[in-house]
Amino acid sequence: xxxxxxxxxxxxxxxxxxxxxxxxxxxxxxxxxxxxxxxxxxxxxxxxxxxxxxxxxxxxxxxxxxxxxxxxxxxxxxxxxxxxxxxxxxxxxxxxxxxxxxxxxxxxxxxxxxxxxxxxxxxxxxxxxxxxxxxxxxxxxxxxxxxxxxxxxxxxxxxxxxxxxxxxxxxxxxxxxxxxxxxxxxxxxxxxxxxxxxxxxxxxxxxxxxxxxxxxxxxxxxxxxxxxxxxxxxxxxxxxxxxxxxxxxxxxxxxxxxxxxxxxxxxxxxxxxxxxxxxxxxxx
Amino acid sequence: xxxxxxxxxxxxxxxxxxxxxxxxxxxxxxxxxxxxxxxxxxxxxxxxxxxxxxxxxxxxxxxxxxxxxxxxxxxxxxxxxxxxxxxxxxxxxxxxxxxxxxxxxxxxxxxxxxxxxxxxxxxxxxxxxxxxxxxxxxxxxxxxxxxxxxxxxxxxxxxxxxxxxxxxxxxxxxxxxxxxxxxxxxxxxxxxxxxxxxxxxxxxxxxxxxxxxxxxxxxxxxxxxxxxxxxxxxxxxxxxxxxxxxxxxxxxxxxxxxxxxxxxxxxxxxxxxxxxxxxxxxxxxxxxxxxxxxxxxxxxxxxxxxxxxxxxxxxxxxxxxxxxxxxxxxxxxxxxxxxxxxxxxxxxxxxxxxxxxxxxxxxxxxxxxxxxxxxxxxxxxxxxxxxxxxxxxxxxxxxxxxxxxxxxxxxxxxxxxxxxxxxxxxxxxxxxxxxxxxxxxxxxxxxxxxxxxxxxxxxxxxxxxxxxxxxxxxxxxxxxxxxxxxxxxxxxxxxx
Numbered sequence: 001x002x003x004x005x006x007x008x009x010x011x012x013x014x015x016x017x018x019x020x021x022x023x024x025x026x027x028x029x030x031x032x033x034x035x036x037x038x039x040x041x042x043x044x045x046x047x048x049x050x051x052x053x054x055x056x057x058x059x060x061x062x063x064x065x066x067x068x069x070x071x072x073x074x075x076x077x078x079x080x081x082x083x084x085x086x087x088x089x090x091x092x093x094x095x096x097x098x099x100x101x102x103x104x105x106x107x108x109x110x111x112x113x114x115x116x117x118x119x120x121x122x123x124x125x126x127x128x129x130x131x132x133x134x135x136x137x138x139x140x141x142x143x144x145x146x147x148x149x150x151x152x153x154x155x156x157x158x159x160x161x162x163x164x165x166x167x168x169x170x171x172x173x174x175x176x177x178x179x180x181x182x183x184x185x186x187x188x189x190x191x192x193x194x195x196x197x198x199x200x201x202x203x204x205x206x207x208x209x210x211x212x213x214x215x216x217x218x219x220x221x222x223x224x225x226x227x228x229x230x231x232x233x234x235x236x237x238x239x240x241x242x243x244x245x246x247x248x249x250x251x252x253x254x255x256x257x258x259x260x261x262x263x264x265x266x267x268x269x270x271x272x273x274x275x276x277x278x279x280x281x282x283x284x
Numbered sequence: 285x286x287x288x289x290x291x292x293x294x295x296x297x298x299x300x301x302x303x304x305x306x307x308x309x310x311x312x313x314x315x316x317x318x319x320x321x322x323x324x325x326x327x328x329x330x331x332x333x334x335x336x337x338x339x340x341x342x343x344x345x346x347x348x349x350x351x352x353x354x355x356x357x358x359x360x361x362x363x364x365x366x367x368x369x370x371x372x373x374x375x376x377x378x379x380x381x382x383x384x385x386x387x388x389x390x391x392x393x394x395x396x397x398x399x400x401x402x403x404x405x406x407x408x409x410x411x412x413x414x415x416x417x418x419x420x421x422x423x424x425x426x427x428x429x430x431x432x433x434x435x436x437x438x439x440x441x442x443x444x445x446x447x448x449x450x451x452x453x454x455x456x457x458x459x460x461x462x463x464x465x466x467x468x469x470x471x472x473x474x475x476x477x478x479x480x481x482x483x484x485x486x487x488x489x490x491x492x493x494x495x496x497x498x499x500x501x502x503x504x505x506x507x508x509x510x511x512x513x514x515x516x517x518x519x520x521x522x523x524x525x526x527x528x529x530x531x532x533x534x535x536x537x538x539x540x541x542x543x544x545x546x547x548x549x550x551x552x553x554x555x556x557x558x559x560x561x562x563x564x565x566x567x568x569x570x571x572x573x574x575x576x577x578x579x580x581x582x583x584x585x586x587x588x589x590x591x592x593x594x595x596x597x598x599x600x601x602x603x604x605x606x607x608x609x610x611x612x613x614x615x616x617x618x619x620x621x622x623x624x625x626x627x628x629x630x631x632x633x634x635x636x637x638x639x640x641x642x643x644x645x646x647x648x649x650x651x652x653x654x655x656x657x658x659x660x661x662x663x664x665x666x667x668x669x670x671x672x673x674x675x676x677x678x679x680x681x682x683x684x685x686x687x688x689x690x691x692x693x694x695x696x697x698x699x700x701x702x703x704x705x706x707x708x709x710x711x712x713x714x715x716x717x718x719x720x721x722x723x724x725x726x727x728x729x730x731x732x733x734x735x736x737x738x739x740x741x742x743x744x745x746x747x748x749x750x751x752x753x754x755x756x757x758x759x760x761x762x763x764x765x766x767x768x769x770x771x772x773x774x775x776x777x778x779x780x
Contacts, residue, residue, distance in 0.1 A: 045647050047577035051524065064524050065578055065644060134662075220633065220660030225643050239505045239636075243527035 010272040017268025023261025027077065027254075034075045040068035042075050043226040051244045061246035063237060072228035073250045077258060079223045080230070083143055084210040090148025091209070092202045095155025100186040100194075102156070103163035110160075117156055125150040126215065133221045143222065147209050158201050162194035196273045200266055207262040214255055230255040310777045311495045312759075314518045315510065316474060318502040319634055321665030324474035326461035327454075328447040329399055329406040331699060332668070335444055337498060340480055340772045341382075342447030342463030345373060345392065346438050348769055354438040358387065358448055358464065368435045368721060371428040372421070379487045381450050382461075382468040388423035394451040396428065401454075408445045410698035411688050414718065433719045435726070439685045444768035466491040466773035475500050492761070492776035502664045504636040511535075517759055517777070521752040522636035523581050529754050539584065540764035542751030543594025543683030546579075546641045548629065552742040553704040554675040556625065560740035565615040566627070567738075569652035570645065571607040572746040578644050579637060585749035590741060591734045592681065592689045594748045598723075599686035601731035603738055612652035624653025630670050631678040634663040638678050645744070672702050682766065683748070686730050690714055694737060703742030710736050 011017040040058070046066030054061045060069035102110045129146050136142050166172055166189075175185045216222030217231030225232065230251040237247035314336065316324065324334035328342055346362070349355040354362075361374040379387040396418050399408050416431040428437065440446070448464060449457050461469040464487065467480035480496040499516075501507045511519040512528060521529075521537065529535040550557040550566055557563050572587040579585075586595035589603035616625055631642040639660065646656040661670045671677050679702055684692065691714055692698055696706040710733055717729035737743070755762055761775040 043647060045574075045578055045644060047574050050578065050581075065640065065647075220639075225658050226646060236639075239508060239522075240524050240527075243524065 007269070007272050011265065011268040014268045014271065016264045017271075020261045020264025020266075020268060023257055024265055027258045027261060030074055031078050031081055034078060038068075038071035038074050040071045042067065042071040042228050044068075051240070051247065053244075054246055060250045061244070063233070063247045064240065064244070069233075069247060069250055072233060073230070073254055076228045076230040076233055076251055077254060079140065079227055080210055080213040080217070083140055083147070083213050083223075084206055086144045087147035087151065087209045087213075088202055088206040090145060091150075091152035091155055091205055092198065093152075094148070095152035096159040096191070096198055097186070098152075099156040099159025099161075100163045100190050101182060103160045103167050104182050104186060104190070106167070114160070117153055121153050125212065129212070129216065130219075130221065133216070140223070143213070143216070147212060151205055151209055151212075155198075155201065155205065159194065159198060162197050163190050166190055166193050197275045200270045200273065200275050203262065203266045203269065207259050207266070210262075211259060309494045310492065311497060312493045312518070312775065312777060313497050313499065313516045315501040315507045315516055316478065316498045317504070317507070317634060318475065318500045318664045319667050320474070321668055322475040322500075323665075323668065325458040326469065326472065327458040328445050328449070328463075329404065329408045330458060331405065331407050333445055334474060334478075336767065337461070337478060337480065338447060338463075339444065339465075339768055339770070340467040340496060341461045341465045341469065342449065343379075343465050344441060344443075344446050345375075345448065346441040348442050350763065350765060350769065352769075354442055358392075359441075362438055364435075364437070368433040368437070369430045371430070371437050373426045373428060375424045375426065376487065377424055379464050380485055381464055382483060383450070384485075385450055386423075387448065387450075387464050389418075389420040389426040390423070390451045391448055392426040393418035393420055394454075395448050396446075398449075398454050399446075404454075405699050406445075407692060407699040408443060410692045410695055410700070411440055411443060412446065432715065433721070435721045436685070436687055436718075440688055443684070443688065444682075467493075467496055470495070474498075486773055488773055491773040493772075496772075502634075504633060504663075508636075511754060514756065517756045518762070519754050520636070521754050523579075523584060523752065525636065525754075526752065534757050536755050536757055536759070538751070538753050538755065538762070538764040540751045540753075540766070541596070542766045543596070543748045544751065544766075545592070545681055545745050545748045546635075546638060547590075547592075547679045547681065548642070548645055548744040549671075549677055549679045549702045550742040550744070551672075551675050551704050552706070556619070556621070556627075557675060557742060559619045561615040561619040562621070562625070563740060563742050565612040565619070565625075565652065566649070566654065567744040568605060568615075569607055569609040569612040569654070570648040570744070570746055572605065574607075575644050575648060576747040576749075579641060580747070580749045584752075585747045587747045588745060589738045590743060590745045591737070592684075592693055592743070592745060593686045593730075593734060594683045597686050599727050599730040601734035601738075603735065605738065607648075609652040612649075612654070616653065621653075624655060626655045626657065627676055628657045628659055628674075629676045629678070630659045630661050630674045632661045632663045632666040632670065634666050635680050638680065642678055672700075672704075679743070682768075687714070687718065690730065690733050690737075693743070694733075694741065705737075705742055707736065707740070 012021060049062045049066040051064055052058055052062045058068050060073060063069055102113055128150050132146050172185060172189055175189050213222050214231030217229045218235040223229035223232060233251040234248055241248050320332045323332045325332045326334055328338045343358050345357060345359040346354045347357040358376050359373045360376050362371055364371045375389060381387060396415050399406055399412050414430050414432045414434055416429045419427040421427050450462055453462060466483055466486045468483045470479040470481040472478050478498040482491045482494050484490050501510055507519055508525055510516050526537055529537050550563055567590055576585050576587050589605035591601055593600040629642050631638050633639050642658050646658060671679060692700055693702060694705050696711055713729050713733045717726050720726040720729060751766060758777045758779050760778050762770055
């Protein structure tokens with residue numbers, strides 16, 4: 001186990017890792033500071049400045065309601081970042097716990113629950129989420145548990161298979177002989193041993209969930225207007241891609257650079273921790 | 285090798301022949317926006333009427349000429365008695381339905397009397413329910429007897445839904461589509477393709493097109509892409525899409541004074557919109573000039589004060605309504621919302637601009653303390669599942685004569701009274717207006733009705749907009765006029 005600092009410097013020594021970390025840090029800084037640094041009110045509409053190309057007044061141009069795309073793009077990741085982070089925590093907590101408990105329990109319980117999980121993973125996550133959003137209405141509060149639930153399903157596989165590697169080892173058997181409860185064994189014996197691969201998996205989940213939130217906003221089911229959001233901005237401007245490419249390009253660049261940044265960082269992290277096979281587990 | 289070459293030549297020949305055949309047949313392609321979610325009906329008076337198709341299948345007694353004035357279609361002449369309670373209609377002779385049967389006065393009687401059938405709940409009933417009965421004088425003459433005098437009957441007979449169907453065909457007209465129009469149904473599948481074929485026996489001459497195909501494409505951007513890719517011959521547009529077609533010789537764009545509108549409907553029977561003060565507060569903070577500029581651009585529409593009547597209608601009320609956020613705040617405070625109000629507005633990406641309209645409204649009313657939550661509903665089935673169901677939703681109307689729209693959308697109990705507005709005084713004014721034969725007096729009454737709507741109605745209508753459509757360059761005969769003005773038998777495809 002390496003210290004946090006040692007891990008980070010090892011990641012930075014890989015070229016792709018350094019690029020990824022810089023991208024992520026820049027994005028986090030933008031998200032934090034956006035409300036202070038934006039030059040225009042991001043929701044103010046201006047009939048005199050509809051679809052203006054980039055200029056000094058509007059660095060990224062304006063959209064079809066005359067809103068400043070620069071300000072909207074800087075603000076456009078904030079809500080999705082918060083939703084993704086909270087959803088990832090939900091997904092990791094319930095996915096890890098259930099996975100480890102199943103690995104420990106084994107037998108019929110494990111087999112039955114895993115078949116149910118198999119069946120649920122077979123349903124595309126977007127259908128599941130759309131179904132819930134249609135029934136409950138779209139709100140940030142509803143999205144977090146929904147995404148946490150759907151993405152937690154794939155975490156179960158990873159946590160379970162990682163835990164299975166250790167279940168038959170002597171120190172676990174010793175704990176069982178000592179009469180420790182399953183819960184104690186899961187938390188004190190197994191969790192510390194699989195923490196690294198779960199953390200890497202969690203970071204990966206985060207980027208998938210972020211894409212999911214953006215997709216939902218693109219479909220009009222995620223972040224609601226007037227709050228600017230990249231997915232929503234791309235959806236709004238997709239019809240005018242030829243005549244006003246600036247309206248769609250910037251949210252796309254920001255969205256993809258964040259995702260690429262996270263992915264590069266996670267790959268580098270996995271290499272440092274010597275964890276392979278990322279992304280081979282079934283994704284919802 | 286030689287065998288292979290012969291086979292290749294044969295295949296090529298067969299392909300050439302197929303292509304030549306396809307080129308010879310003139311197929312006009314359009315899209316169905318699926319706004320009734322597959323329940324689109326061929327019954328012209330159904331609330332779910334498939335009007336783009338019905339325009340081609342059926343004829344009216346009276347149609348509009350290019351200036352919107354009544355012109356003969358299946359009726360060649362119409363006269364009324366001195367009090368405008370009896371109208372005598374002379375019919376075109378030699379007209380047959382698609383099934384070969386002759387069109388006569390009995391069909392007129394059946395069609396017009398059917399509109400009032402309460403079981404059908406036709407939106408057209410609120411427009412034409414003053415028709416008491418129709419007498420068949422002889423096969424070529426019908427006499428329409430009114431329960432109340434109406435000097436403007438021919439104007440109302442121009443309604444895009446008042447289309448003649450065969451006597452006794454009501455039970456299955458929604459599937460058969462048998463009319464006297466230039467095209468007849470070949471196959472009917474609103475969720476897939478609906479195919480119309482030329483009616484060789486059409487009384488004004490065989491249509492120039494051989495087939496018209498309507499393909500279901502619910503998403504407005506997908507329709508636009510299909511148009512750009514040459515898969516459609518005809519589509520409606522938004523202003524910002526024009527640039528995609530402007531310098532392209534493969535298309536022609538039409539910008540025409542249409543008078544249709546998007547509106548925001550607040551259900552007057554649902555809290556908090558049961559309070560007329562709240563309803564007015566929802567409408568008056570908006571800068572309508574700014575909204576027009578943002579939505580359709582200056583010069584592509586005319587602002588109004590929630591009048592559903594288009595700008596060049598002689599009965600339109602001349603109202604002024606500068607933005608008044610303070611007035612709205614005051615009204616809200618009086619109604620018990622001193623700290624502003626939260627409302628939810630439903631819209632859908634159904635017609636281009638419908639989502640934007642809601643976004644502009646949201647921003648415009650924020651200054652009056654009205655906090656709008658926008659909910660994007662699915663496009664398919666919007667008119668069935670969302671509109672007239674939720675408390676506040678975006679609506680879209682095409683222009684109609686003043687008397688028609690004021691009755692159809694605001695009279696107590698009308699099928700398409702989308703705001704569930706009910707005001708006996710308003711209804712009485714309309715009754716009086718219909719019975720008034722003097723133009724100036726009738727106009728004063730219709731204008732009073734519009735003033736009432738501005739003061740306490742539930743529908744926000746900031747402007748009436750021009751129509752925008754794009755055609756492929758080979759389309760001939762579509763004039764820059766509203767959909768139901770188009771004379772489809774004259775439309776042609778002539779490759780350049």
